[in-house]
Amino acid sequence: MTPSTPLRRPLFFSLIFLTALLVSLRAARSDRHVVLISIDGFPAYLWRDESIPLPHLRQLAAAGAVAEAMTVVNPTITWPNHTSLITGVTPAKHGVLYNGLVVRGGPGQPNKIEPWVDKAKLVRVPTLYDAAFAAGLTTAEVDWVAITRPQTITWSFAELPDPAAVLSQEMIAAGVATASEIEAARSGQRNIVWRDELWTRAACFAFSRHQPNLLLYHTLNTDSTHHRFGPGSAPGITALALADRLVGELLRTIDATGRRAQTTVIVTTDHGFKKVDKYIYPNVVLKNAGLLRSAGATITRCDAYAGTQGGIAFVYITDPTRRAELRPRLIELFTHTTGIATVIDATLHASDHGLPTPRENQGMGELILYPENGYAFSGAAVGDAVVGPSLNYGGTHGYPATDPEIDGIFIASGAGIKPGVKITRVRTIDVAPTIAKLLDVPLPDADGHVLTAILQSSP
Secondary structure, eight states: OOTTHHHHHHHHHHHHHHHHHHHHGGGOOTTOEEEEEEETTOBHHHHTOTTSOOHHHHHHHHHSEEEEEEEOOSSOSHHHHHHHHTTSSOHHHHOOOBSBEEEOOOTBOOOEEETTSOHHHHOOSOOHHHHHHHTTOOEEEESOSSOSSOSSOSEEEOSSOOTTSHHHHHHHHHTSSOHHHHHHHHHTOSOHHHHHHHHHHHHHHHHHHHOOSEEEEEEOHHHHHHHHHOTTSHHHHHHHHHHHHHHHHHHHHHHHHTOGGGEEEEEEOSOOOEEEEEEEOHHHHHHHTTSEEEETTEEEEESEEEEEOBSOEEEEESSGGGHHHHHHHHHHHHHTSTTEEEEEEHHHHGGGGTOOOTTTOTTSOSEEEEEOTEEEEOOOOOSSOSEEEOTTOOEEOOSOTTSGGGOBOEEEEETTBOTTEEEEEEEHHHHHHHHHHHHTOOOTTOOSOOOGGGBOSOO
């Protein structure tokens, strides 16, 4: 790939995309609102547990459409799946592989992850909010991800909110939030329950003040709690009940505006969750094999490096000229490592898992590792032990999207949705094209399908 290729490809896609938008501009539904809610880390098996008090979500499901499960995309972590939710494609196309942009360190050096790079640098295809904005509709986001400085969001209250942003200033002027609260959220000084509550205030205010045609709203406490205590634990159930209450606050706000009849509410997630008992340290495996050196917690030199994300790890060969030499050695090494269930050669089989090859995306490792049940990966390179107990860590995700415990939830209710519909399974990549259909905007790059079974004949 030549250095100029990354510049030409987005320009080519943009020209096609803008042409399609101009053709369909008159069709956009300016009288319609879609609210996409993502409750982070909500597994389908917990949704099916009727003992968990979720009155607002169950009311939405009873009045609309609900899936028994939603198949998410690999890697089954937050940013890649949220990006698939609003592009309708897998990471093989949209390019988001971590909770941030992967920057290879070069020969002998580990990678870095840059989370707050511009969306245009991170996401390789047009998004649903790009389509809505270009079609003349208004857009808003609250704590969405892979969305820094997108240029096509009308009102934004980011995960790290900008105190100077229009919505922040409006909230301060209206007495909905204080400048010190927004600054505390920006600096990450407050706990996740407090931040979820502030983000909910922002979502309610954005809809009440502006009634955007598309609102993206994301809560995080469920994910944090499931990581710490494990899915199905008492704290985890409490976190789900709290998320339901926050959804109820937004629904009451929509009702108060008088726009409920014109609003579609879709509730989903980015991934499910599995319980964890033990850690695997793949960078210790590399160190013990003489392929990595560390000083304390710092990796000082590495011929290979493992980027870990809970239930998945990507193994990188830091010097491209040594790939042919080291790849078979690494496959052999990790195939015989305790706790590792699957070793995949990404140069040959990445597309089978909805992922790009290292040649297509520098953020992709040469190998993909998945652990056995009960194990998760840790990136630490301290000591000599390859496996250890997962202290103060109860659950994670990242495991193959085919694992039923990684299935997520999907609920759709309101304008354009048939009431009382139950379907077996949807896919994360089906969400964006379905919303595009509701708003009558084009999304030509989507590989997912419109969920026609849940839509009224004239949505």
